[in-house]
Amino acid sequence: MRKYFALENNDQLFVKESDRGYIYIEAFKSNHVKAACEDIRSLNISNLQIVPIKEMTDILLIVRTTYEIKKGSWVRVKRGIYRDDLAKVEHCDMGKNMVTIKLIPRIDYTKKCGSSKSNSAKLFDEKAVEIFEGEKYDNKGFLIKNFPLHAV
Known part of the structure; x- marks a missing residue:
């Protein structure tokens, strides 16, 4: 052609x-x-x-989907190791197309380097780890993470 x-x-x-x-x-x-x-x-x-x-x-008409995401609403993550996990919206910045969500972290404390297996979701054990790979956690053990708007 x-x-x-x-x-x-x-x-x-x-x-x-x-x-x-x-x-x-x-x-x-x-x-x-x-x-x-x-x-x-x-x-x-x-x-x-x-x-x-x-x-x-x-x-030729391009239809844009609009997102109605507000603080406190529930979303499902579409990509990454948190795919299909349910999360709560903490902050939404439509200008930057970013959303800050709170979700249950997937941390394996006995993980060996190089393993690509996804871990089960469980609450954060504050005594086992205080800081893990630079991620932010709230006082109840939930992971606070930024995602692009199209990934939730």
Whole structure:
């Protein structure tokens, strides 16, 4: 496809991630689109459709998701070793797209170096460790950690 458009230089192609199985090709005539697609075996050009002009602007519309995260609300972590853990929001900074959350830490006091196994969640034992890897803990043993907004 790129090879064809590099030679022609008049058409454009884009793929919208939410529309799986569809590609959109901008051209002056449908014959130009067929010519661009005929050398590509994985494309089915028998289902070629022209998108009406009213729908063309909807295809290019970018929808942003807004987050309603407030202090005291509960969130679930999406990434890292705390994936799928439930956490409470302590502070939310929408300007920096960061959220400070309180969650149960995953600390293995007998961990050997180089082990990548995830530990079970348990409350912090203040007597066993006072400072662990520079992380902040509150007086009840919960981990206070900053995450990007899209990771919760």
